[in-house]
Amino acid sequence: MKKEPLWTKDFLGVSFISFFLFVVFYILLTTLPIYVLEDLNSSESSVGLVTGVFLIAAVLCRPFTGKWIDVIGRKKILLFAVAIFFISSLLYQLASSVTFLVILRFLHGIGFGMATTATGAIVADIIPDRRKGEGLGYYALFMNLAMVIGPFTGLTIVQFTNFSWLFNLCLIMAIIAFILSFIVHIPEASPANNESKNEPSGFSISSFFEKNAVPIAIVGGILALAYSGVLSFISIYANELGLIEAASFFFVVYAAFIIASRPFTGRWFDMYGENRIVYPAIILFAIGMLMLSFATNTFFFLLAGGLIGLGYGNLSPALQTIAIQNSDSSKSGLATSTFFTFFDSGIGIGSYALGVIAVYTSFSNLYLILAGVVLLAFVAYHFLHGKNVLNVQKQAKQQLTKNIT
Template sequence: MKKESLWTKDFLGISFISFFLFVVFYILLTTLPIYVLEDLNSSESAVGLVTGIFLISAVLCRPFTGKWIDSIGRKKILLFSVFIFFFSSLFYQWADSIPFLIALRFFHGIGFGMATTATGAIVADLIPEKRKGEGLGYYALFMNLAMVIGPFTGLTIVQYANFSWVFTLCLIMTVIALLLSFIVRFPEAAVSSEPHALKKKDFSLSSFFETKAIPIAIVGGILALAYSGVLSFISIYANELGLMEAASFFFVVYAAFTIASRPFTGRWFDIYGENRIVYPAIILFAVGMLLLSQATNTFFFLLAGGLIGLGYGNLSPALQTIAIQNADPAKRGLATSTFFTFFDTGIGLGSYALGVIAVYTGFSSLYFILGGVVLLALIAYYFLHGRKVSWNGNVIQPSKNIT
């Protein structure tokens, strides 16, 4: 049978919207600390607040966004959220004080949280059912590319120009994302198998979280907490090891390994089922973290980045696919927001808590501990999801006693 088309203009459109949003996110994530310290002459604590407030607002708005996506409509929420993102990007040129910048970051985080939740729900509807793993894998690849291109671009501009150029570039990319939001077409809503389920106006847990997605979202949150140690402290750790030159290539190697494996892992997910992807990926992630904790030279430092890319780089889209597949079709927006709420919470908690732990343990011991946390996620995955599906991806039905 002929495969249903994946690479449609609408799939590419929504993927590029996500790409530009994440490029802006990573540019500002890596350059604003320099802006706060040098241009605004503020402290390290202000850097943490400016960084953290963005993620806090994104987490707070995700559950509401998932509910609104499935009730108000995907197109309206997408346009509204990208407009918020656009107006936030517009005002960075005048962010000349910490209070103003913190308020702007909070507002910007709302736009980011809503927009990325919307794009995740929309792309799930655009991908053919039998190519969900492959499609979401390629969609996540655009985010992986943004993770490399964003920091590299931002830090390069800072070296040769002032921050006005950084903020102008972010605004241009946001305008492109906004224009694409008007062009992309997609199915507005799916048919629910639970009649009137979305018409409830109560404030129960199920109103803001897709309960069927919570188990796998918990696994994603644990893994995100472990990954936050890499995202937040890899440059500091590299400096301790005397490998600062290698640090700039860490995420390049990470992305290269992820990109090289993505055409295979997404397709294998659809053919062989989630367990044959998730179990090996978690093990590779754990091995990468343990190797990172023992790295003393450039080769092992970058090899650890490659293994983490093979592991964690493939886990995020795989777990998101599981969350969406477990949900009712009409609740894909809610499932997407549920997954990313746990994911962002793991990143946010990890960025703060692991920094405190590292003061007492050192970064080498911290990464060794995080290798154990990843293995803990392996156990959590087994009990929360893995044991419920066979190795070919089929759901295991409970045995019945024959009398």
């Protein structure tokens, strides 16, 4: 059977929109703390506020965006969201006070949350059904690359020039994303609108969360909470170990392992099912966190980064694929927003809660605890989804045996 095409201009267009959105996100995530402390002469508490308000805005708008995508339409929501993102990027040059910056970050978070929810739903519609796991894996790879390119670019610019240049670069990327949003052809899921019209018009939780995506979204939230410990504290931990030079290469190795594995893991997901990917990936993630806890030299520190990339880097697209496949095709937007709402909440809660825990223990112990959290996600996945898949496979084998005999 001839494979349906994956690398179409529309798939690439949506992937590059996501890439530029995430590059801007990671550039600002790593450099704005410096801007707040040095250029605005503010305090560390203001740094937390500037970072946190962005994630809060993104989380708050995702459930609404998921509903609007399926009712109003993907193209309209994407254009509106990227327009907000573009306007926000334009206003950073005027951010001369913490108050203005906090308001701007909230607006920017709304644009980011809406736009990334929209691109996630759109790309799920563009990818052929038989290549969902492979396609979403490659789509996630664009975000993984942004995770490496963004911080490296932002910190390099700040080191050799000023924030005016950095804000201009972010604006250029936002403009490119905005232009691509007009060019890319976005299929509209017509059945969604009919189903949505038959639903009650009043407020209900089910209007903003896809119930069939919630179980796997819970697993994603637990894993994201564990990963927030890496995202938030890896540079501090590296400095504590005397490996600060290695810290800049941690996410490079992380991305390298993802890039090397992605051509295989996505196809295996489609060919052999989700359990063959998710169970081993969670184990690799846990081993990576455990190795990070006991790392004493550059080799083991970077190897831990590679194993975390191989594990967690493949889990995110796999779980998103499951969330979409478990839901009605007319609710892919709602399923996507549900998954990322739990995912972002895990990152946000983890960043704060783990910071509090770190005050009372060492970072080495913190990563040991997080290895246990990852194993908790293993148990949660098994009972919330994996067990059902095994039962279905068992019944299919029994039926096949019965037919043969």
